[in-house]
Amino acid sequence: MEQRIGETDLVLILDGGGGDRHAAELAAAVRELSAGLAAERAATRLTLAVPDDPPRFLEKRQRPDRVRPVSGADLKTGGVALFDTIGEAAGMMPDAQKAGRPRRRPLPDEHAAQAHKTVFVIVSGGADTASARYDAAETAELIAGFSAFRNWHFSYIGRGAHAQKLAAALGLSADAASNAAQKTALHPGGQLYDLSAIIGHYL
Numbered sequence: 001m002e003q004r005i006g007e008t009d010l011v012l013i014l015d016g017g018g019g020d021r022h023a024a025e026l027a028a029a030v031r032e033l034s035a036g037l038a039a040e041r042a043a044t045r046l047t048l049a050v051p052d053d054p055p056r057f058l059e060k061r062q063r064p065d066r067v068r069p070v071s072g073a074d075l076k077t078g079g080v081a082l083f084d085t086i087g088e089a090a091g092m093m094p095d096a097q098k099a100g101r102p103r104r105r106p107l108p109d110e111h112a113a114q115a116h117k118t119v120f121v122i123v124s125g126g127a128d129t130a131s132a133r134y135d136a137a138e139t140a141e142l143i144a145g146f147s148a149f150r151n152w153h154f155s156y157i158g159r160g161a162h163a164q165k166l167a168a169a170l171g172l173s174a175d176a177a178s179n180a181a182q183k184t185a186l187h188p189g190g191q192l193y194d195l196s197a198i199i200g201h202y203l
Contacts, residue, residue, distance in 0.1 A: 009061065013122045013123065057089075078130075121156075
C-alpha cells in the first residue's frame with residue numbers, strides 16, 4: 001500500500017510487560033489516541049506492534065477509524081523481541097519497500113521526505129530477551145539509517161532503570177526519549193502514557 005502525499009505512518013511498538021496495571025494503562029492510551037485521530041479524520045495510518053516472540057502485529061497500516069479497541073491482554077508478551085519488532089515494522093513502511101526492504105541502513109529519498117512522514121513511538125521497559133535477527137547495535141544502525149530521511153522520526157518511552165540505557169544503546173537523543181516512571185513520580189495520579197502529546201509534536 002503506497003503512502004499518499006501528506007499522509008503519516010504512525011508505528012506504535014507496545015511492550016505491555018510489567019504487570020496488568022501497566023498493560024491496561026498503555027492500552028487505554030492507545031484507544032484514546034486512535035479515537036482522537038479518527039475523530040479528527042487525520043491522514044494517518046496506524047501500525048500497532050507487540051514485541052513478542054515472534055513479533056505480533058495487531059494492526060498494519062490501518063486507518064484510525066478501522067482500528068479495533070486494544071485491551072491490556074493484547075499487549076502482554078512472553079519473550080520480548082524488541083529489536084526484531086523494530087526491524088520488521090520498519091521493513092513494512094513504503095520507504096523501506098521501495099529500497100528493497102533493507103536489513104540495516106537505507107539511503108535517504110529526498111522526494112519522499114517532502115511527501116509524507118513516518119513516526120515510530122517505542123514503549124518498552126528496556127529488556128530484549130528474544131530477538132534473533134537484530135541485536136542492539138544493528139537496531140541502532142537501522143534507526144540511524146532511517147533517521148537520515150528527513151521525514152522519519154523515532155521516540156522512545158521507557159520505564160524503570162533500563163530506560164535511559166536502552167535509549168542510549170539505540171542512539172536516541174535525550175529529546176527523543178522519556179522515562180514514564182519518572183513522570184509518574186513527578187505527577188502522581190496523572191496519565192502514565194500521554195501518547196497524543198508526544199505524537200502531536202510530529203503530526
